[in-house]
Amino acid sequence: VRGCSITDLSDRSVEMTGEVIGEFSRLYEQQYAVALFNKVRFDIEGGGGPQPQLLHRKVPLENRSIFSGALFQFLEENNKWRNHFIFVPDSYTINYYDNKASHERGLHPKGNINCAGYKVLTSMDQYLELLNNSLPGVKAKVGNSPFLKCATQFPLILWHPYARHYYFCVVTEKEQQKWHAVFQDCVRHANDGLSEESQVQTPAFTDAVRLYRQAHGQYGTWEMMCGIPSQILANLVMETLLPELRDLISPRLKGKMHDRQRNWMLVCDAVYGLVVRQAQAQYEAVVQSCEARRPPLEASIRTDMDQIITSKEHVANKIKAVVLPKAEKLLTVSIQPYISSILEALMEPTSRGFSQVRDVFFRELVDLSKNTLNDATNEKVGEHMEKISMLAFHPVKMQSCYEKVEDLSLDGLQQRFDVSSPSVFVQRAQILMREQMDDAVYTFEQILHQSLEDQGPEGLCKNIQRCQDRVIKKFDYDSSTVRKRFFREALLQIFIPYMLKQLTPSLSPELPRFQELIFEDFSRFILVENIFEEVVLHSVMKDIMMAVKEAAVQRRHNLYRDSIVLTSSDPNLHLLGDNPAIDWAGEYGTGQEEVETGDSTGGAAQRRRRMKQVVSMIQLDGSPILESRLDIPMVDSIPEEGVEQPEEGVDQDTDAPSSPERVHQEPAKVNGTSLKGKRKAPPPPVQPENIPSPALTNGSVLEGEPATILSEAPEIQTKISEDLPQEDECAMKSPEAKSFLHDPESTASAIESAIREIDNAVQGEDSDREWQHRTMTLRPERWRRNPGRQRVSEEFIFV
Helix, strand or coil, rough: CCCCCHHHHHHHHHHHHHHHHHHHHHHHHHHHHHHHHHHHHHHCHHHHHHHCCCCCCCCCCEEEEEEEEEEEEECCCCCEECCCEEECCCCEEEECCHHHHHHHHCCCCCEEECCCCCCECCHHHHHHHHHHHHHHHCCCCCCCCCCCCCCCCEEEEEEECCCEEEEEEEHHHHHHHHHHHHHHHHHHHHHHCCCCCCCHHHHHHHHHHHHHHHCCCCCCCCCCCCCCCCHHHHHHHHHHHHHHHHHHHHHCCCHHHHHHHHHHHHHHHHHHHHHHHHHHHHHHHHHHHHHHHHHHHHHHHHHHHHHHHHHHHHHHHHHHHHHHHHHHHHHHHHHHHHHHHEEEHHHHHHHHHHHHHHHHHHHHHHHHHHCCCCCCHHHHHHHHHHHHHHHCCHHHHHHHHHHHHCCCCCCCCCCCCCCCCHHHHHHHHHHHHHHHHHHHHHHHHHHHHHHHHCCCCCCCCHHHHHHHHHHHHHHHHHHHHHHHHHHHHHHHHHHHHHHHHHHHHHHHHHHHHHHHHHHHHHCCCCCCHHHHHHHHHHHHHHHHHHHHHHHHHHHHHHCCCCCCCCCCCCHHHHHHHCCCCCCCCHHCCCCHCCCCCCCCHHHHHHHHHEEEEECCCHHHHHHCCCCCCCCCHHHHCCCCCCCCCCCCCCCCCCCCCCCCCCCCEEEEEEEEEEEEHHHCCCCCCCCCCCCCCCCCCCCCCCCCCCHHHHHHHHHHHHHHHHCCCCCHHHHCCHHHHHHHHHCCCCCCCCHHHHHHHHHHHEEHHHHHHHHHHHHHHHHHHHHHHHHCCCCCCHHHHHC
16 A cells, blocks of 8 residues: 555554553453352352253264355455355354365365354345445445456355455355355354353453443444454454554555455455454463462452452442432433333344244154154154254254344334344344254254153154154243343343443442442452442343233243243253263164274265265265366456446356356266266257256256156155255156157167166065155155045144
């Protein structure tokens, strides 16, 4: 940047980071002693409240991956779109490789993305709007991309206010929706980076950040309170540093509009990376210092616990006499009239989301019952339970639940109560929904597994029904408890900052005199500022509790009343929570036949290949990944708005580039033998516009008779049962689709030979039964319309 060297930017960033982290460290040390006192007191006195009925899984994603597949990714260093293999492990970090083989060989990824603080965008217009707001005075034309042209109509962009942006794209809308759900889950998980299990460090950290922002006049919720501590502290520094950088850099940016935008993004990313590294080092140093002083502090707390509590109550009563009159007046005028309306705005979408979680869980168990009616073997149960066990972490299946909460809106109230965005509450509700779903699934797993061990597969459907009823009842109770707690916390997050902002100017000069009432030995554990906030909190807590209690009486919210306490009907159920995770595929399916290899390198690769994946891949396993590169016009050659020009290097008569998950697919296998290995058939003819495509929605194109391969290839059947829409299946079975796949002159003999070999391979005395079961799996709605074709006991017909 002209007139401003890299050294100048680096020095200013280091100086600003040192100032912010220095002030934060002082607050953190104070809050650490208070948090330690609260933790020890809680351990001694205990806490009340209803006990959860569902079991909690300790390690939810052990030996699991979330998703993997291929995407086109834009490389800024050479202005090309390249096909990359994306792998999302249980840490929810997005790793991208040159190809799938690189991942399977255990090579380091080409890059990885920590999604904390990112937003997932699905259109260039959204991206341009955010980009224009980041650098005032530099505006892009509507409809134009800043410095790249998307290769398809379905982009996926990861946008961050400070860090580097990432650009992906796919060919079909269905692929975009699936990847969007996966990326959103990565963002949701990464934003929730503070561990709730750390009962001292996490409260001390959050209180120190809040007090720092309040000292600088920033009250209310904060969208960038996301990620691990070093990322949150870096966001805290950038909140102050970014306006100064903008004023320093913006006048010195030269060149075209696209060049200025790109250079500004590069500067922000470089400064943000420097700040993150420095913040992490300084935060780790202050944490180590506090942890080193923890043993003597804890010993002092346990020795003087009664005296500390008595001293704190004495000071609190003195502060109440000063604070309560003003707080109650503010509460009457500015808070009470809005409690019911804000609570209603929170309850409606949240209750719909939890209700959808219940429905998704119920439907999965209904499908389990229906699919085990004709085949109640351990293998079939293991196959279905393997899918259900990770239901809570399936982004696509959970997307319908998450979308219900995204309707949450606080229009008209955000400015009044200084709420930056409802996204803070939306993400918290979505995380609670995922936890409740996993608790319900895990409890069902343990109860059903115990039933199978005691009774075996006999009466399996009845056992499933009984386990389902028990778990649903427990889910309803826990869901009510979790939602009421969420509503109380959300209202406090909205009202407390507003009340503090109104009361602090008039009351803060009076607070220092109360410090004289605290013994010096106890001054580390009793802070006047904390007691002041506790008094304000208790002043509004009574009204919030009453509002939530009244809302629980209304049946439309499906909340239990506070007076209803569900006694545990399974006194020994909590003992099942200590059991190891159930490997359904290994214990009941074919997974037990797998043998670990002795070689360490080969064994690691083998485990990576066998790692269970939560979301099924669009691309078939083992398919080669294209090493494709699509040339993109440089910045200068991007056409101006309203002027249509042919794309460079793209033939106008050809279609759009194929999706990386649809272009190269492994041939279908029947009885372990590739159809291409027997007789290679030429590719199908060009598809007419009025004929539906026979390509499966998971990206694979089958060779030969589609209906025959559909019924005989087990691995392909599993993909179809999950992804095949109704209209696509009908199109594949229609005479037009069959005739479309055949070239009467060049492919007839090859296809007939393949069909004869398939028929010979699958003939057996149980073929009719297998075909009936697979057809029911693919088209369960047909059996509902024709109940006479399959006799089902009335007690197992679910509505």
